[in-house]
Amino acid sequence: MFKLNKTLHKWLSLFVGLQLLIWLITGLYFNLMDHKKGAGNANLRTVVHRAKVPHTSLIPLQSLAIKPAQSIKLLWILGQPYYQIIEQAGAHRYQTKVVYLLDAQTGTPAPLNETLARTIALKSFKEAVNITEARLLEPPIAALPKEQNPLWQVILNDANNTHIYIEHSSGQVIAHVNDDRRLRDLAFKLHFMDYMNTGGFNHWLIIIFAITTLVLSLTGATWLIERFKAGQLSLIFKHHKKSVTVTELTSQQTHTLALETKSSLFDGLIASGIQLPSSCGGGGTCGLCKVRCKSVVNATSADKARLSDAKLEQGYRLACEHNAGEVTDIEVRAKLIRCDD
Amino acid sequence: MAFIGIQFLIWSLSGLYMVSMDIHFIHGESLQAQTKQPIALAQVNYSFSNLLSEYPDAIQVELTQLLGKPIYRFVDKNQRKYMLNAQTGAPLPLIDKDRALLIAKHNMRGNNSIASVQLIDDTSTLPSELSTRHLPVWQVVFEHYSSPTFYISQHFGNIVTKRHFFWRMFDWMWRFHIMDYDDGENVANWFLLFIALLSVSAALLGLMLTYQRVFKPSSTGAN
Structure with missing residues (x-):
C-alpha cells in the first residue's frame, strides 16, 4: 500500500511537474506585479461624456418605432444624448446581447462610428498620442477572449503598444491592452491552463490537472507522515548522538562515528562524510542505499519491496529507512568518502 | 520544507474547488429567474425630457421596470439614488419589507419560502460579503441548505448582489489560495511571497528527484 503511494507520487510528479512549476512562478508574479499597470490602466483616464443639452430637444420614445425592450438608457457620448435600447442582455456585459443606439434628438439609428471611437480613445489616454489605425472587430477578439459583442479597436503608436477597445453599443472604454497587460494576460493564461483561449478557468484540462495535483499532494503528505512516524522527521531537533561502528567495504576501513539518533542513517552518514549511492535522495524508492546491519533490525515495507528475501536474511536494510538509533555495527559500500573520524 | 507540504495541499484543494465549480453558478446566476417582460412603453407618460427638466443633473438614467411597472432609475452628481414612477413621474417611496419580499419572490427561480428578512442600513451590521456602496439594502434569505x-x-x-453557500465557500477557497486570511483581498501579501519562493525551490528539487528516478534509473539498485 505504502509502496503504491510512493510509485503514484513519482509518476504524478512527472505528469504535473512542469505545470506545477508554472503555477508557482505565475503565482509569484501575481504576488509581485503592479496590479494597475498589469490591468493596462497606467494611462487610462475617465472620459467626460455628459453635457448640458436642452431637455426639450429629446425626441419622445412614443414617436419612435422601438421593438420590445428590457430597458432603455439615456446615454451621453461626447456631449450628445443617445437612447440605448437594450432588447436582450445577460448577467455580464461581455455576454451576447442585442443593444443598439438611437440619436436621442432625431431618433435615427446612430451606431458608434469611427470618428467617435477615435476621439473617445484619445480622450481616455493620459498622454498626447497618435492613432495608427481603428477598426470594428467582431468576436472572437483574441486579446479579450470572453467578449461576445463587437468592439472598436483603436491602435495607438505609443511605446507600450496600446490597443484601446471601445464597446460598439455604448462608447464605453472596455480596456487598454498594452504590453504590461499582455504580460499579465499571458500569466493568467498559463495559471489557468487556458491554452484553448476560453478566457476562463472552468475547463476539463485544468480540472484533470487539479485532481492529479491534489492526489500528488496527498501522496506526498502521507509519505511525510510515514517518515514522521518512523522518527525521521521531528518537530524539535534534540541533538542526541550515538556512536556506530561503520565498516566501509571498498576501502576496508572501519570508523566509529557519532550519528544523530533522530535522523536517518542515510542522512547521518552523509553528515559524517560517507555518501551512499542513491537516486531518490533518501526517499526509500530506489533501493540503492543498502547497508548490512550486524544486529537484528526490523524490516520496513520499503526494505521488503526493494531487497530480496536473501538480502533481508543477511541483514541488508535501506539506510534511508532506519535511524542511527536502531543500529550499532554496520557494513556499507560507499559511493564517496571524505571521512577522517 | 516539510511544512510547505501543507500549503501545497491547501493550494491543490482550493484550486480544484475553484476550477471545478462553474463560476456563473458560484455567482448565483442560476438562482435568479431570467424571464424578463418588455417594458410597457405605452404606459410611459413621463418622458426622458420631462425627467431632465425636473432633474437637470440626472446621470445614469434608465427606463426599466419593477414588478411589471415601468420606472426610472438614476443618480445625481452626488451619487444620490432616485426612482420614479414612469407613468406619472412621482418619486417612489423607499422599498418596504413587503415590497422587498415581493421582489425577492418575483426574482427567485425556485419556489423556496423565505427564511429571514432584515434591513441593513448602517456599516455596523454590514456583512463582510456586501459592499458599503450598496447600502441601504434588504437582506432576504431563502429556505434551502445553501442559504x-x-x-x-x-x-x-433591484437585486444588487446574491450569495449562497457555494459562493461563500469559493471566497474562503480564494483566501486560502492567496494566503490572505484577514480580508481575502490582497494577493500582494508577504506571507504568500515567502511561501511561494520556498515552494518554487521545493518544486524544483522535487522535479530533480523525478528526473533522477524516471529518466536515470540505475540498474544496480534493487536486490
Whole structure:
C-alpha cells in the first residue's frame, strides 16, 4: 500500500511537474506585479461624456418605432444624448446581447462610428498620442477572449503598444491592452491552463490537472507522515548522538562515528562524510542505499519491496529507512568518502 | 520544507474547488429567474425630457421596470439614488419589507419560502460579503441548505448582489489560495511571497528527484 503511494507520487510528479512549476512562478508574479499597470490602466483616464443639452430637444420614445425592450438608457457620448435600447442582455456585459443606439434628438439609428471611437480613445489616454489605425472587430477578439459583442479597436503608436477597445453599443472604454497587460494576460493564461483561449478557468484540462495535483499532494503528505512516524522527521531537533561502528567495504576501513539518533542513517552518514549511492535522495524508492546491519533490525515495507528475501536474511536494510538509533555495527559500500573520524 | 507540504495541499484543494465549480453558478446566476417582460412603453407618460427638466443633473438614467411597472432609475452628481414612477413621474417611496419580499419572490427561480428578512442600513451590521456602496439594502434569505440570499437595494428595488453557500465557500477557497486570511483581498501579501519562493525551490528539487528516478534509473539498485 505504502509502496503504491510512493510509485503514484513519482509518476504524478512527472505528469504535473512542469505545470506545477508554472503555477508557482505565475503565482509569484501575481504576488509581485503592479496590479494597475498589469490591468493596462497606467494611462487610462475617465472620459467626460455628459453635457448640458436642452431637455426639450429629446425626441419622445412614443414617436419612435422601438421593438420590445428590457430597458432603455439615456446615454451621453461626447456631449450628445443617445437612447440605448437594450432588447436582450445577460448577467455580464461581455455576454451576447442585442443593444443598439438611437440619436436621442432625431431618433435615427446612430451606431458608434469611427470618428467617435477615435476621439473617445484619445480622450481616455493620459498622454498626447497618435492613432495608427481603428477598426470594428467582431468576436472572437483574441486579446479579450470572453467578449461576445463587437468592439472598436483603436491602435495607438505609443511605446507600450496600446490597443484601446471601445464597446460598439455604448462608447464605453472596455480596456487598454498594452504590453504590461499582455504580460499579465499571458500569466493568467498559463495559471489557468487556458491554452484553448476560453478566457476562463472552468475547463476539463485544468480540472484533470487539479485532481492529479491534489492526489500528488496527498501522496506526498502521507509519505511525510510515514517518515514522521518512523522518527525521521521531528518537530524539535534534540541533538542526541550515538556512536556506530561503520565498516566501509571498498576501502576496508572501519570508523566509529557519532550519528544523530533522530535522523536517518542515510542522512547521518552523509553528515559524517560517507555518501551512499542513491537516486531518490533518501526517499526509500530506489533501493540503492543498502547497508548490512550486524544486529537484528526490523524490516520496513520499503526494505521488503526493494531487497530480496536473501538480502533481508543477511541483514541488508535501506539506510534511508532506519535511524542511527536502531543500529550499532554496520557494513556499507560507499559511493564517496571524505571521512577522517 | 516539510511544512510547505501543507500549503501545497491547501493550494491543490482550493484550486480544484475553484476550477471545478462553474463560476456563473458560484455567482448565483442560476438562482435568479431570467424571464424578463418588455417594458410597457405605452404606459410611459413621463418622458426622458420631462425627467431632465425636473432633474437637470440626472446621470445614469434608465427606463426599466419593477414588478411589471415601468420606472426610472438614476443618480445625481452626488451619487444620490432616485426612482420614479414612469407613468406619472412621482418619486417612489423607499422599498418596504413587503415590497422587498415581493421582489425577492418575483426574482427567485425556485419556489423556496423565505427564511429571514432584515434591513441593513448602517456599516455596523454590514456583512463582510456586501459592499458599503450598496447600502441601504434588504437582506432576504431563502429556505434551502445553501442559504440563497438576495440583497435588494432600498432605493432602487433591484437585486444588487446574491450569495449562497457555494459562493461563500469559493471566497474562503480564494483566501486560502492567496494566503490572505484577514480580508481575502490582497494577493500582494508577504506571507504568500515567502511561501511561494520556498515552494518554487521545493518544486524544483522535487522535479530533480523525478528526473533522477524516471529518466536515470540505475540498474544496480534493487536486490
